[in-house]
Amino acid sequence: MKRKITVGSRDSALALWQTRWVVEQLEKQNPEVTFEIITMKTKGDKMLDVALAKIGDKGLFTKELEVAMQRREIDFAVHSLKDLPTVLPEGLTIGAVCKRDNPGDALISKDGRKLEELPRGARIGTSSLRRCAQLLNYRPDFQLESLRGNLNTRMKKLVSERLDAIILAAAGITRMGWEDMIAEIIPFDICLPAVGQGAIAVECREDDQDIVELLKGVEHPATRAATNAERALLRRLEGGCQIPIGAFGEVVKEKLTLTAIVATLDGSQVIRAQGEAAVDQAIQLGIEVAEKLLDMGGKKILQQVRSGE
Template sequence: MKHKITVGSRDSALAMWQTRWVVEQLERLNPEIDFEIVTMKTKGDKMLDVALAKIGDKGLFTKELEVAMQQKEIDFAVHSLKDMPTALPKGLALGAVCKRDNPGDALISKDGRKLDQLPKGARIGTSSLRRCAQLLNYRPDFKLEALRGNLNTRMKKLVSERLDAVVLAAAGITRMGWEDMIAEIIPFQVCLPAVGQGAITVECREDDQDIVELLKGIEHHHTRVATDAERSLLRYLEGGCQVPIGAHGEVNNNKLFLTAVVANLDGTQVIRAQGEADVSRAKELGIEVAEKLLAMGGKKILEQVRAGE
């Protein structure tokens, strides 16, 4: 094993927190190795004036890091799993999926009000079609406002844009030390999270055996299994930023449970399905629940969303 390893990261405050956290875990297990962090901006970091759904999701927050890996400029890269496309570039793999933090969505409101306490017609900021669709299904009176930028920027827009609330991933808020600002973790019955939300992953070259072996030390089996099911479902539905799809996998007593949702853009149609399986059948379970969603009317919703209706 070489004694210096170069780690790639986006340069946002949250991305750097996540990368430092990964490096700290690895340093504790491998004190003889020197880790160097290299930062870069991705396409998603630069195009802040365009809605995520219009840009597409093919490596929006990962491609530049992946190219650096393929060119051997860095040894591995740290990502939020929810940013990872379900199909990775040839030669790259998820070397580790770390223990998941709270996968839910957090409501941050200007006066600490919960979702049910927000006024009629409340203006809520979010960049996610998934959140918009499910929130509108719950409260059709809400006015959803597009919200882009890093976590700090989006938090500031709560005040600068005079919004009633913003909805962000709970894990990111907690990692930044802002949990006291959370008015409510939105229940899964109201809003299922994005695939992989709350989990940090490390991407590496699949043929770099030293790095593959190193990353086994921070792998969390239950998180890997749960998110494998979610990603399998997303891959089968061919969903991304442009399609309102939510999912949550969880392991209990060595059984894997998966709940998922497909919605149309205005939230007037929301279809939910769930299933369970042995932990060894994570990817199969994802496909089974995806097929249930399609059979229950999800196929028509997805066709309409993709057609821009």
Template sequence: MRQKITVGSRDSALALWQTRWVVEQLQKQNPQVSFEIVEMKTKGDKMLDVALAKIGDKGLFTKELEVAMLEGKIDFAVHSLKDMPTQLPEGLMIGAVCKREKPGDALIAKDGKKLSQLPRGARIGTSSLRRCAQLLHYRPDFQLEALRGNLNTRLKKLAAEKLDAVVLAAAGIIRMGWEDMIAEIIPFDICLPAVGQGAIAVECREDDAEVLTLLQGVEHPDTRTATDAERSLLRYLEGGCQVPIGAYGRVERDRLYLQAVVATLDGRQVLRAQGESTLNRAGDLGVEVAEKLLSMGGKKILETVRAGD
């Protein structure tokens, strides 16, 4: 094993927390190796005045790190799995998927109100079409406001822009130690999370055997299996930031369960499907649940959403 490993990370507080956590676990297991973290800004970090859906989703938060990896400037990169496209650049792979934190969406509201307690016409900040569609299905009176920026920025906007609430990934809030700010983890029957939400992924070069061996120290098989099913579904539906798709896979007693949602942008139509399989059929299960959604009317919804891009 080489003595020095260079690790790439976005420069946001949450991204650095995740990268340092991965490095800390690997350092404990490999005390003879020194790790250096290289911070980078991605396209998604720079274009904060444009809605995610308008920019496109292909490597928005990963591309610069991937280029650095392919050029040999860094050995691996740490990402939020939900930011990773389902098709990776040639020569790169997900070397490890770490144990998942709570995958759901968190409501942070003035006075600690829950979703059902928010006033009629409440203004809610979120950057996600997936969240918007499902929240509007639950409460068509909600006013959804575009919200971009890192966690700190989005939380500040709750007060600065006189919003009633913001909705963010619970995992990030918990990892930053701000769990007491959460009014409610939104139930899955109201809002399914983004594919991969709550999981940390480590991307590396396919031909780097040393790093691949090293990364096995942070691999969590159940999280890998569950998120493989989710990513298979997303790949089959060819959805990204521009399409309201949610999914959640879980492993229980050697069985894999997957539920997923496809919705119209206005939330008037929300289709849900689910399935289960053995653990070794994660990819197949993703395709099966995706096909169910398409046959229920999901094909027409996705075509309509894409036509409006």
């Protein structure tokens, strides 16, 4: 009789695509195991009429799945890594970080225009303070509109709310098979992505050695190193949805590079720092680049954003 493993997922189309992808890889490697997917709604899925920055982001899209793991109702859960807080609940760990897809932000415009071609005062939909700050730094004339909901809902709002464009994570668009709708992947010198964007993470219980071992089959070491650096930076800056922070780590020729920004909410100031280290120094690199940002004026910006000035 096959052993059954229970997998937790949010119930959105994108979350299910990601979970099924992970399960398919594991099924190929473990034909003696059967997997059952259990879906659930998280707080972030239910509160769609409030901007993410106003809800708070500690486990907004993960807590219900984590509670189910702690209660041993599911064996592991599949997440977008960017949704996972940098400090996990006690007893849980990231069992695998899968190979990253395109980490960038995708511009979808009603007439296929690129960012620089959008009209003056263009209305752009996004739920991210990080995107808003960097876009306003690039073009202060842009009108940024709050955009919540799953991918399907946000795509419909491009038309229903008469927006000139919307911005979504490129990886999600690609996974849903909608690449032909992308007008442009926004260059990193204009908009750095969210920490962990484009990567899938699998969370499990630390003490479940069978599952920890099983998940090694979908681990991608270079993505793990890059995102470890990004997450260490975010943890040092104590940032989240409420603070505009962008970061991108990449392994090139056995070296890990990390670029990051901290910005004011209005985009009037964007501070950028970079660093490089050996791949096994990922966490230290994240902390070092965070310290650079703080020393360059990031500390003052963070204090201002947190105090609501």
